[in-house]
Amino acid sequence: MIKKLTVLILLLAATTGIAQDADYKVNLRFDRYYTSEELNDSLRQLNQAYPQLTELVKIGESYQGRDMWVLKIYNTETGDEMDKPAMWVDANIHGNEIQGGEVVLYIAWYLLENYDTNPRIREIVDRSAFYLLPSLNPDGREYWLAEANTSSTSRSGVKPIDDDGDGLKDEDGPDDLDGDGHITQMRKKVSGGNYKLDPEDPRLLVRVEPGEEGKYDLLGYEGIDNDGDGRINEDSVGGYDPNRNWGYNWMPNYVQGGAGDYPFSLPESRNVQVFFDNHPNIAGVQSFHNTGGMILRAPGAKNLGDLPPGDVRMYDKLGKTGELMLPGYRYMIIWKDLYTVYGGSIAWTASGLGIFSFSNELNYSAEWDMDREEGVDYREKLQFSDHLEFGELYKEWEAYDHPLYGEIEIGGWTKWSSRVPPVWKLRETCHRNAAFVIYHAESMPEVIIEDVAVKALGNDLYRISATIKNERPIPTRSDQAAKHNLFRKDFVRLSGESLSIVTAGTVIDKYRNRLKAQEHDLETLWVPGLTGYEMKEFQWIVKGSGTATIEYDGIKVKNAIESIELR
């Protein structure tokens, strides 16, 4: 087996080429994190370096007026963009989940830099379109990068919301009391507390056993009572969840916290929705989040049922392959294996629009996080910080005189301590997830027409037959779309200058030549869709002469056309 693999690798190396540093037109780095403006700048650089293959489209602005740019990648020389199946990729809808932005940027960069040298990259760029939005929440990204935060604050965007119902908005968030650029924790030494120092590593606190006396209390995130209402940090910047604001199975705030006032009430989700409206050719979706290493699919909630079994089989195939490509990631269903999400973005695209959609929860890719069953081993994590991150992930405890709590200590895990990988691990995250997106895109449907035949029946009558085949695993129309009529059926159209159609239909038994004939509008034979690798045979009896042209037309697949002479 190993020998075989070596031969295969050598063969690949001989016949294909992956671009190396010296060949790059745009030298983007993937060992750093980009600000929202730097992400846009990078898209602009790629657009300028590859004008033939890219188009930069402004889809709108964020709440704070940041431009939201989508980089389109497609080749006009191989057909009309809107006639090709398109792969939509976004990331960073949660403000603190930034590394998806670099993954999306990497996809763009990798496709463009390898277009000339790798035949598979060239093929996928030539036959489809990519629509890439590195940050769906550029305000939240900027807020997380520029301000003191924890690894989990803030998921939100920055539109002010009154979280505690006191009539004031965003009046009391966490405060960086020690001015180190992180929101860490506060602890106080007290007898009878709930925590004690970890005997193995006294920098850590552990809960006391029942009956054991504690020495410390944890007092929550660093901060003071800014508005003097007696509570600390009760209303921070934003306070909603941009990934609960989408137009499928949306629920109000009192059912689904953070949902917003109505579906697409946020400018960022609204901009994306309008783009989808104008691009019905979108046939695949990936939306990157963190954390934990998951390949998630819809549905987000149980109440409206699972996706149809045929679609689930397709998701299973893609998801299981994803597990091979992304070590440590597990293929999961959102509501069942994670938690219930009403109004989530990929539930809207998958269940609402019938598009095959995944959301990868990017892995931290650190040793202590790989085995989730065991939970995080904080001692091991601290060793990682000590030896490999030179202490950057953990702030040593220091005394602080707090206006409410008196003498306390501030310290603990920093903003960079989880969810976002260290920069030296970022590139592998980018590459593996980009490869999964490209694999998903390669699976999008492609239809060919073959075995076109004509038989003269006399009296200017001809029988025309053709086989139409989907050469890829993803159907031209998902079962979800078919079941709920989410977009129109495909059709086969026969046309010719000087012919009229007598009968037209789908062959349902090719051995006995049985036809299911259509009764009206014989030019347009409606087809519910072609599943993965499915072949369907069509037959027409026509009267006339000249050329007959057969065209297969589907919303999410490039049209196929063949012609034949009647003789």
Ligand SMILES: [Ca+2]
């Ligand atoms: Ca408030």
Ligand SMILES: [Ca+2]
């Ligand atoms: Ca701090």
Ligand SMILES: [Ca+2]
């Ligand atoms: Ca307060």
Ligand SMILES: [Ca+2]
């Ligand atoms: Ca505060």
Ligand SMILES: [Zn+2]
């Ligand atoms: Zn998220």
